[in-house]
Amino acid sequence: MKIINQPRETLVNSLSTVSSDTVAQTKVERSGDALKNDTFSQTAKHVTPPVYERPITIGVSKEVEQTIKSASVMTGEAIAELYLGGSMFKSADSMSKEYDKTLSDIATERPELTENEWGFSVNEQGELKVTGNISAEDITYLEGKLNSNKALVNLANEVKANFLQYTQMERDDNGGTSKLWGKYDVTSENFADIIDFKALMDGPRETQQTTLALGRQLTGHGFIQNIAEQLGQNATVRYS
Incomplete structure (x- = not known):
């Protein structure tokens, strides 16, 4: 994607x-x-208070x-x-650390795959699914590596759950419509077709100094912009 x-x-x-x-x-x-x-109230002395x-x-x-x-x-x-560094961003940032570990293993075992264009997301069953212009054998290998990292899987599902929960809340609080991400038709079923986690993980990172000081790797602005671009490209506006 x-x-x-x-x-x-x-x-x-x-x-x-x-x-x-x-x-x-x-x-x-x-x-x-x-x-x-x-x-x-009545301040006049000769009038009886009501x-x-x-x-x-x-x-x-x-x-x-x-x-x-x-x-x-x-x-x-x-x-x-x-949009302001809440639960979804925190889960994604924690996910980036697990992603780096798994990608390092992939680079050691199959370095050629780090150069190929592929992505991954969470399907309806909560599993990480790989897409891209690579062979079926490569997809099987990558899915095995990604899903073997349980922390990575759990955090990816947290990102998805937070997105769905709060975009629904956004619509519910505005009469079923939204001017922000809630306007898009994103569901548990089609989420994997819209949001590519690899693109999020490979997006803008904080400087090493900032990471050491604040403990986060992803930049808030880059994360927001990345999701906004994916939604604009891959999702359908339904609740505007």
Whole structure:
């Protein structure tokens, strides 16, 4: 699976749109809170205070207010987990270390395969499947090496699970639509046809100094850009 660079809506512009929506929701919440705390009062001494002094909420019911607050929190969670170095990126970064170990073994045993174009992803059964213009024998060998690293397999499945979970949350919090990754039709069944993990692992890396200082290997920007390009190239927009 090969990434092809082409003009497309940038993640930054999309995040700006979402950010505006979140700000609008926050204004509604603050407005609701302000009105909720507004209690009628009378300071004139000769007037008897009204008997009914319970705070009056005007504008939205408590049910609607809670829905707005919940949606705001959940959308924020999806954004953090997908685009701001959350669970998916952390799993992918840990995965890169296991990938390096396995690729080193492959380079020792079958060095020619490190020069060939091939990729791998997670299929519906949670196994790592190899694709590329290589022989069936080479595919069998590579799949055996990759799947023998259980940590690599588990982390790849974590990346997939996080992607599916939080893009669904993104849609759920926006009436079934999304301007970001949630707009694409990516499922457990077709994930392997869309996201190539080798491309992610071979993507931009931090400097050795940064890796030693922070413990991470993948760059956040490179990781996000890589996934965005793969989605734009291989996935179908369905929930925009």
